[in-house]
Amino acid sequence: MTRKKIDLSSDVGESFGVWTMGNDEALMPYLTSVSIACGWHGGDPQVMRRTVALAKTHRVRVGAHPGYPDLLGFGRRPMQLSPGEARDYLLYQIGALYAFAKAERMQLQHVKLHGALYHDAAQDRSLSEALAGAIVEVDPTLILVGPPESALLSAGQAAGLRVAAEGFGDRTYNEDGSLVSRSAPGALLTDPDAVVDQVLLMVEGKVRAITGRMISITVDTVCLHGDTPGAPAIAKRLRERLALVGIKTLPLEEIFVDQVS
Template identity: 55%
Template structure:
């Protein structure tokens, strides 16, 4: 029997820049309820941000900022030595940029999700997690912070009474402590769509995931990430969405009493 009748599907988007296109953002928007849009530090540029924000709003998909480390060459996936003060300023800067594009398009910003190395660092480092949560809270305390389920990001948001959505992943394997397997580790990436769908159903229906070691790990699943830059992302998203629809799980953006946004109810929702 399904324990969770609702889950958000989010996708990292807008990660091309200049002449370099990445992912099939527009097509993916038909299968997700939240879009995390790169803000120019690890990827993205003003034209891309404007285009993807407008496309998301037109489809009733929630718009979120996807701030990362200032690392275009490494796509924001390389660890950098940054202080909490630097992280706070980076996040305010990037969230503010995406907020402006959402407002200019007649919509509002819904959530914030850190990218890549910044996300993984803050998942374990409470000082960095606090810096991100504080930055989001200062920009708008109604924004929902997406963070790895069971991580320091969740605790940092809760400490500020900031709305928070615990995130799980379809295409990544897990460690015994609930952290993601490092990308360089064999088996870290799940490339088979059927295997990913099975993992998603376990997380949504039972609140657990099978770690790489075989251990069953408990976790909270509010929002599910699909990476827009992965190979075959569109087919992957279609398979995951189909698996959820087949068991009657409603796909919709997270809702909190203080964060109801008038421009959207979390588009592409199936009851």
């Protein structure tokens, strides 16, 4: 059954110092939510504040995008953490973005983990329970974003959090529903029409695996990576096509409110 609404999101604010990642200014007008790096895999205090302010200008909801403390590896390398370390690492990063959001008179909507932490928590129940517990400690009304049917979302639900299943418009999928490794050929979709076609399938509850087989997937939010080549043009095309076929793009908070009402 086709969904009539979807959140269109991106991971942003990942530049730091003199190093630039993505084109947040050009991408932001086409989004409904953004996940902002919290300074450990990308971002810095000035970038965080500018990105929150940019989102406010475009009426885009903001969430925290915490990761492993790994600037050199962009947070895409696994680390071994104890549950206590995982909890406190998350509290530290969410707290930093919370302060910038408050300074701009904005409220955090969600938490979405980054890179290796996202994938590790999706499979490791003890890690995901520690992270979900940290989010509850900060604000139990925050939405936890993660892979569909993952240990992460299951732990979030058990902790009493609202959870949102995420799909990726610019990444390809294996038949088991996992993402094709970035190191493998064909892992990234950069053609705007290919991304649009994949997202339109997602809002119908399915996606074509890299093998060609159609698999089921249920998502509340679709992410476009800010570092994907041509991301702003892809987002613009996608927003136009979704509107053309009657699919509303709304931030997660509004989608959840509509579901309750």
